[in-house]
Amino acid sequence: MAVYLDERFFRSTRGRIVVLLRRASRRVDELARELGLTDNAVRAHLAALERDGVVRQGGTVRRGRGAGKPAHVYELTPEAEGMFSRAYEPVLSRLLDVLVEEMGREGEEELLREAGVRVAADFGVFSGSVRERLEAAVGALNELGGFAELVEEEGSFLIRGHGCPLSGVVSGHPEACRLAEALVSGLAGVKVHERCERGGSPRCRFEVVPGEAGGG
Secondary structure, three states: OHHHHOHHHHHOHHHHHHHHHHHOOEEHHHHHHHHOOOHHHHHHHHHHHHHOOOEEEEEEEOOOOOOOOOEEEEEEOHHHHHHHOOOHHHHHHHHHHHHHHHHHHHHHHHHHHHHHHHHHHHHOOOOOOHHHHHHHHHHHHHHOOOOEEEEEEOOEEEEEEOOOOOHHHHOOOHHHHHHHHHHHHHHHOOOOEEOOEOOOOOEOEEEEOHHHOOOO
C-alpha cells in the first residue's frame, strides 16, 4: 500500500476518491457527481482500490422512493487510514529521546525489549517445528511492515528483511531494534540474535543458532 503515499496519487482520480471517502462514506453515484465521471468509470476505480485493500463496501442504503434497489456505500479500510498518518516517526523519536534522558541507554533498551515481548503476546503463541514457528514469526513481522523472509545458511536460520518497520527512528536510536528482536524471539519461542543493517536503508536481520533454538 506504500505506493499510495506518493503525492501524485492524491492528485489522481483514485487519490481524489480516497480523499472523498476519508471525509465520509459515499455511494457510486455520489462519487460520480463529485468527480464529474460516469458511474461505470467510478466503479472501475473502486474495483482497483478494493483489490488493493484501500476501500471496501460498507453496507447498503436506499436512495429514496422508487429509486430501485439499495446502493452499496463505500468507505476506506482501517489499513488505508494509516496512509494519512505521518506522526509516528517524529513522536516515537522524541519519546525515545526522553527515555534515554530519563533512564539511560540501558534502561531504554530494557523497556524496548519489554515492549517487544508484549507485542509478541498480542499475536499469541505459535506452535510447530522451529522452522514453522520462525515462518509464522516472519509473517507477523511482515504484518508490521518488515518485508522479511526466512532463509537457512550453514546450519543456521536467518530472518532477512528488505525493509524495517522502525526505519524512521533506528538511525538515531539503534537500540529500537531490541524491540523487534524481542518480538521475533517471543513469537518463535527461540533465542534470536539481532544483526540489523542501519545504513541509509535500514533492514531487519535476525540469526537463530540451532543449538539455541530449543525444542521443536
